[in-house]
Amino acid sequence: MKHTLSVLVENEPGALSRITGLFSGRGFNIESLCVAPTLDQTMSHLTLVTSGDEYIIEQIIKQLNRLVDVCKVVDVSEGEFVEREMALIKVKAEDETRAEVLRMCDIFRCKVVDVSPRTYTIEVTGPESKLKAVMELLRPIGIKEITRTGTIAIQREKKTV
C-alpha cells in the first residue's frame, strides 16, 4: 500500500541525510521525496511517498519520530488530503504533431513553457494519476525528456501538520 507522509523536520544540515539514511539503512522504500522550508524558516516540510504493509508503515513512522531532528510525522493518506505533483515534459512537436500536442495540453490544462522548432516543453500539475495519463498520451508522439518534482501533499480542512 502506498502512503504519503508529511514530516516536519529541523532545518539543519544533515537532517535530510538522516532521513534518507534511515530509509536505506533499514531497507524501507522511498518512492518520492520533496523538501522545502515552511513558513517558519527554521523548519522544513518534507513529503515522502513510501509503501509497505501496516507494520512497515508503523515502523517507518516510529523510526522517523525517533530521529532527534524530526518534530512531527503524519500519515496524511490516512485521512482526506490533497496531493500534487508537477512534471516538465519535453515532447517532440514537428509539423504533423504540433497541433495535436497543443490540443492535448488544452484538454489537460497543461501549460506550454518553452517552444522550439522541433519541441514543446509543457508543464503539467496534478495528482500522480493525471501526470501518468498525460505521459501515456504523449508517449506515442515522442517524449524527449521528463523531470518530475515528486508529490507534495496537505491535509484537507482545518487539520495542520
Place this chain on the structure above:
Amino acid sequence: MTKLPGKQMVVEALKREGVNVVFGFPGGAIIDVYDALEKDGGIKHVLVRHEQGAAHAADGFARATGKVGVCIATSGPGATNTVTGIATAYMDSIPMVVFTGQVPTSLIGNDAFQEVDIVGITRPCTKHNYLVKDVHKLPAILKEAFYIASSGRPGPVLIDLPKDIQNQVAEFDYPDKIKLRSYNPVVEPHTRQIERAFKLIERSKQPIIYAGGGVIIANAHKELRKLAESICAPVTMTLMGLGGFPGTHEQSLGMLGMHGTYCANMAMANTDLIIAVGARFDDRVTGKIEAFAPNASIIHIDIDPTSIQKNVKVDVPIVGDCRKALKKLVRTIEEDGRPQEVWREKFQPWWDQIRAWEARHPLTYKTEPGVIKPQYVIEKLYELTKGKAIITTEVGQNQMWTAQFYKFDEPRTLLTSGGLGTMGYGFPAAIGAQMAFPNKLVVDVAGDGSIQMCIQEMATAMEQKLPVKIIILNNQFLGMVRQWQELFYDRRYAATEFSVTPDFVKLAEAYGAKGFRATKPEEVEDTLKKGLATDCLTIMEFAIAREEGVFPMVPAGKATTEMLLV
C-alpha cells in the same frame, strides 16, 4: 557572562555535567582541547593506546555507573578508530559523548590532511551528532549532547569540533535545562495501558517476565523484583538483562535465547503471557520468529516505541520508562489486594512444569580428567568473588559461559557487548569500570582471540595503576566460530585456529603486570586465588578443553525449542 574559546567551553561543560574522567588520544586537530584540559587540570584524562579503547572504556564507565561516558579523539584516523566503540554503545543504548577534532571549517570538504566526514560516517550509529560550525552555538550543543545521550533510550552522541572553532571566542551561556521541540521522549506510561496489562496478568495461567537491558538502564531492578515477587511469576533475562533480577533468586530461570537455559526457552515457548520489560525481541532471543511463543499474549514495556511491534505483534504496548511503568503496575497489583499466596497457588501448575524442565536439563557440562573445563573456571570465579565482582567479557564462548555460569545478582555487574558483539570490548570496558570504582574487583573474562584485539590497553591499565584482572580461557581457537564450524560445516576449521599465540604470562610481565597460568584442573582454584589477590593488572591464563562447546544451543534460524544439549 564570560567569553570563552570553544576549547574551554568543552572543559567547562564537562565540569558542569559532573564529568571527572575522560578517555582519549590526542592529535593535531584536537590539540587545543587537550591544551585546555591540561591548563584546567580538574578533569582526569586517561590516555589510551588506541581510540577504540577510549570509546570502549568510556562505554564501560557508563555501564558501570549509569553516568555519561566521555571520550576524545583527533580527526581522521583518530575519529574512525572510535567508530566500533560508538556502534557498540549504540546497539546497547549506552549514554556516551564523543568529541572528535576536525580540520578547520575553511578546509572542510577539501580532502584536507586527516579530514574525514565523521558526522556522516557515524550518522547511523549515533543517537545524534553535530558538526559545530559556529562557536556561538557550541554551549547549547554541548548541553543538548549530554541531555540527548542520557535521556529517553540513551545512546552515543558525537560532537565534531573543527580546529578553528576550538579557538574562536564567544559568550559561554550554558543552559541549565533545555527543551527541544523535536525531541521529547515519553517517560510517563499510560495508565490505561497499565490497567489493560493487569487484566492480562489476571487472566494468565502461565506468565513469564522477560527482562532486558532496559531494566538496568532505567535502574528498575527493585521494581522488577517487586513485580515478580508480588505475582510469583518466573523471570528470564536476556544477555543484557543479566543482573536486572537476581540470578540466584528462586524465580530466576536464567538467560534465554540462543544459549539460554533449557527451562527458560521451554517456558517462553509455552507461556500464555510474556511481560517484556526493556527488551526488544532480538533474533538471538526469538529464534525462528514464526515459532516463537505461539500461544502468548504480549505486554511490552519499553521507552523506545520503535522497539515495540518491530519483531513481534504486541497486545499491550506500554511506552515509557521501565521503572515508572513497573511502579505503576506494582501499585495496580497492590490495589487489587490479592495476597501473594493466591497468585502462587494460581501459578502452581505452571511452576511444577517449570521445575520439571529445570530438573530435566539443568545447565551443566561434562568433566574430563586432566582437562580444564571453562565452565569450571567461571564457577570457581563466581565462588571466589562471591558474585560481587564487576565482570566484563569479550565475545564468543567466553561471553556465553560467563553469562551461564556466573550468577549476576546486581545490576551493572556484567558489562558485555550484546547487540554488536564486539570482540575487544571487554578489556577496555574493564579499564573504564575500574576508573569508576577503584576499589572494586573488576574482571575481564576473555578468549585468546578477543583479548588480542585491544591488548595494547595493558599499557593504559599499568599507567593508571588499575588492578584489572584478565582471565583468558585459552582454547587456541576462535572458539565460537569453531563451534559453528564443528556443528554446521562438517568440522572444516577455516581460519579459526591460531598457530601462534603469545605467551600471555610473559606478555603480562613485559608490561610490568603479573601473569599466571593453569594447565590442569587442580591448578584452577589456586591460580584464581593468586591472580585475584594481586594489587595490579594481572593475567590469568587457563588452557581449556580446546573443542568445548557452549550448550544449550539453538541453531540460528531454528525454533528456540530445538535446542542442542550437552
